Amino acid sequence: MTDRRNSSSGATRRGFLGAGLAAVAGSSLASERTRADAAPAAEAAQRTVEPFYGAHQSGVVTPQQAHTYIAAFDLTVDKRDDVIRLMRRWTRAGALLSVGEPVEVPSAKEYSDALDPADIVGLGPSRLTLTFGFGASLFAKDGRDRYGLSSQRPEALVDLPKFPGEQLEPARTGGDLFVQACADNPQVAFHAVRQISGLAYGLAQIRWVQTGFVSDYGAGKTPRNLMGFKDGTGNPRIDDAGEMAKFVWVGDEAQPWMRGGSYIVVRRARMALEHWDRMNIAFQEQTFGRKKMSGAPLGGDNEFDPIDLAKTDANGDPLMPENSHVRLAHEFALQGSKILRRSYSYNDGANVIAERWPPWRQGMEFDAGLIFICYQRDPRSGFIRIFDKLSRFDMMNQFVTNNGGGLFACPAGVAEGEYLGQRLFEAGA
Numbered sequence: 001m002t003d004r005r006n007s008s009s010g011a012t013r014r015g016f017l018g019a020g021l022a023a024v025a026g027s028s029l030a031s032e033r034t035r036a037d038a039a040p041a042a043e044a045a046q047r048t049v050e051p052f053y054g055a056h057q058s059g060v061v062t063p064q065q066a067h068t069y070i071a072a073f074d075l076t077v078d079k080r081d082d083v084i085r086l087m088r089r090w091t092r093a094g095a096l097l098s099v100g101e102p103v104e105v106p107s108a109k110e111y112s113d114a115l116d117p118a119d120i121v122g123l124g125p126s127r128l129t130l131t132f133g134f135g136a137s138l139f140a141k142d143g144r145d146r147y148g149l150s151s152q153r154p155e156a157l158v159d160l161p162k163f164p165g166e167q168l169e170p171a172r173t174g175g176d177l178f179v180q181a182c183a184d185n186p187q188v189a190f191h192a193v194r195q196i197s198g199l200a201y202g203l204a205q206i207r208w209v210q211t212g213f214v215s216d217y218g219a220g221k222t223p224r225n226l227m228g229f230k231d232g233t234g235n236p237r238i239d240d241a242g243e244m245a246k247f248v249w250v251g252d253e254a255q256p257w258m259r260g261g262s263y264i265v266v267r268r269a270r271m272a273l274e275h276w277d278r279m280n281i282a283f284q285e286q287t288f289g290r291k292k293m294s295g296a297p298l299g300g301d302n303e304f305d306p307i308d309l310a311k312t313d314a315n316g317d318p319l320m321p322e323n324s325h326v327r328l329a330h331e332f333a334l335q336g337s338k339i340l341r342r343s344y345s346y347n348d349g350a351n352v353i354a355e356r357w358p359p360w361r362q363g364m365e366f367d368a369g370l371i372f373i374c375y376q377r378d379p380r381s382g383f384i385r386i387f388d389k390l391s392r393f394d395m396m397n398q399f400v401t402n403n404g405g406g407l408f409a410c411p412a413g414v415a416e417g418e419y420l421g422q423r424l425f426e427a428g429a
């Protein structure tokens with residue numbers, strides 16, 4: 001094996017601050033970036049590079065990749081200029097990583113060989129996207145406006161209310177900064193976050209991370225979640241620019257830096273799979289209001305058949321039970337509340353459990369479930385409005401516990417020559 005640590009200086013290494021970007025701009029891949037954001041899924045499956053630059057950040061209306069690696073960071077600096085320094089680094093890194101180029105990570109010596117990108121040699125870009133977000137604590141933390149940004153906090157970037165049944169763990173929740181890497185190869189997604197984290201050395205540190213995967217992806221397929229149901233059927237279409245403008249992208253209602261951006265809500269939803277697996281399929285279907293194999297709504301035959309909430313059985317009971325997940329959620333869609341779900345399954349091994357009540361069961365329990373992810377134009381009319389009802393009435397709640405996540409404002413996309421969030425940092429007082 002070639003020792004790249006010894007051979008990597010000079011022409012084979014791209015300078016972190018300059019040459020790499022120039023190489024990206026000049027590459028034949030540059031034309032990819034000018035493509036429409038919402039290319040059809042089949043076309044996306046053919047290509048390996050997703051555009052980094054554009055009016056919107058990538059990774060939102062991008063056909064879903066197979067893997068994700070998410071990280072939330074806490075800033076450890078007090079000056080706005082230091083945050084800007086980080087944003088410049090992350091922007092350059094995003095442009096390079098998305099075309100499969102190495103990123104130099106400066107350490108004590110400005111250009112160090114300490115982190116070598118050999119871990120992704122031969123893997124290609126794998127449709128990597130990086131989606132960045134800002135938490136409410138970037139704008140004010142513990143009553144302190146550390147970076148003079150509080151006047152720029154969007155109204156929609158609220159503190160999420162406490163929902164019934166949730167058990168949020170602080171170590172898995174919130175963060176000043178957020179990044180989601182998605183790629184068709186898990187190592188490419190991890191590599192990207194590892195470099196992003198390396199670039200934050202001395203400026204920000206990881207608060208929590210989360211991996212995820214989907215069973216089926218690309219070419220218009222609906223993945224199944226770990227409860228075995230197709231998940232994503234009722235989504236608005238990512239190639240419908242009108243729907244995306246209405247429900248996903250922020251418009252003139254927000255500060256200029258946020259226009260063309262979106263709000264991401266992430267929830268780490270642990271599933272009680274041991275419990276779920278002992279339920280019969282008819283009950284599981286009642287829980288969701290859809291058929292397990294086909295994904296059809298109860299009362300329909302095929303996955304994409306329209307949902308008819310008025311249909312009843314011989315006893316006059318609704319075919320879609322009153323507290324089924326899809327019925328409750330669909331009522332909001334009918335009232336004009338829509339979100340774009342882009343969730344991933346997760347599987348973080350198993351934990352020992354020891355019950356404190358008879359029969360004093362002890363044993364292992366999976367720590368697996370769904371990293372529920374949704375994008376919306378305004379979380380108050382999106383996730384918060386819908387989950388306020390679901391968290392109280394959804395039959396699915398007996399099998400799911402939310403124990404982490406957050407709400408982040410994902411700013412507009414980046415133009416070449418600009419850095420991520422530039423309009424925010426220039427607008428702050």
Ligand code: HEM
Pocket residue numbers: 225227229230231232233234235267269288290307325326329330331333339369370372383386387390400
């Ligand atoms: C572990 C957590 C969750 C699981 C396993 C889950 C699973 C599902 C499944 C299987 C469907 C039916 C297929 C589809 O349309 O995608 C669905 C639909 C939906 N879910 Fe969830 N879901 C979860 C959490 C949530 C949350 C937290 C929200 C929002 C607050 C939500 C909102 C929706 C919406 C809006 C629909 C589509 C309804 C329609 O057809 O109009 N889900 N979900």
